[in-house]
Amino acid sequence: MILGEFQDDYGNHFTISNAEWFHRPKSRYHILIWNVPDQYAIAQNDSSNPGQRGRWTRIDWMSLSGMAPWEWGFCLTAYDAPSLAAAEATTPARREVPRTGCNGFPFSRMRRLGSANGG
Secondary structure (H helix, E strand, O other), X not given: OOOEEEEEOOXXXXXXXXXXXXXXXXXXXXXXXXXXXXXXXXEEEOOOOOOOOOOEEEEEEEEOOOOOOOXXXXXXXXXXXXXXXXXXHOOOOOOOOOOOOEOOEOOEEEEEOOOOOOO
């Protein structure tokens, strides 16, 4: 569901593969853990990112229904953790309240690019 080319509801573009979450044009996150049952990934921030270089990120996601063209949403639950273990231990995003469950902010909604829904 979350691998491919996407645009969020803020107009940002993403390329997501098994190994990398790329927030175009400058921020790369190297994914080391995919926890699909609990819907999160743990990644190390690239050393060339504009901020939080070499730190650790936890990305929580959730499916969205009835919000076409938005298919799913994500939250950078942690983006500046000092270690992989610290990022993974971060309290999960609150999927039951997607409008405020991302540290008080909404989940970023994602739509696939290259589809009939406008890519």
